[in-house]
Amino acid sequence: MGRKLNLRAVSNLIRKNINKKAGNDTALSLVKPRGSSKLHTLGLVDAIEKDLSGPNPLTPSASSLKYGVSATTIARVISQDLEGKVRKKCRVHALSNKQAKQRLDRGPRLLRYINGRKWKNVVTIDEA
Numbered sequence: 625m626g627r628k629l630n631l632r633a634v635s636n637l638i639r640k641n642i643n644k645k646a647g648n649d650t651a652l653s654l655v656k657p658r659g660s661s662k663l664h665t666l667g668l669v670d671a672i673e674k675d676l677s678g679p680n681p682l683t684p685s686a687s688s689l690k691y692g693v694s695a696t697t698i699a700r701v702i703s704q705d706l707e708g709k710v711r712k713k714c715r716v717h718a719l720s721n722k723q724a725k726q727r728l729d730r731g732p733r734l735l736r737y738i739n740g741r742k743w744k745n746v747v748t749i750d751e752a
Contacts, residue, residue, distance in 0.1 A: 669706070676708070
């Protein structure tokens with residue numbers, strides 16, 4: 625008993641003997657073959673493409689929360705399947721309809737107020 629045996633080697637020998645008795649001459653591996661991700665499906669690709677085709681697409685992190693997959697999977701779908709480029713979406717100030725109407729109503733009043741004064745320069749900042 626001076627020899628040390630590896631547990632994996634013993635397992636492989638046992639598996640080979642079982643396969644020989646069953647008629648298979650090669651040992652089947654216990655390692656599962658790696659293939660495409662089970663989450664990266666055609667349905668997911670179609671859903672992401674539909675989300676991205678609109679005027680205000682979801683961010684990759686929002687898409688990952690919506691579909692229950694990682695942001696990396698979303699980025700891989702966009703770059704490989706849809707042949708797009710993954711970019712960060714910058715936040716912009718978007719006026720609601722109510723705010724736009726309010727500015728339209730108040731604009732002429734402000735212009736009349738400015739026009740009646742003796743100001744040389746007027747600087748306004750508008751985010752819209």
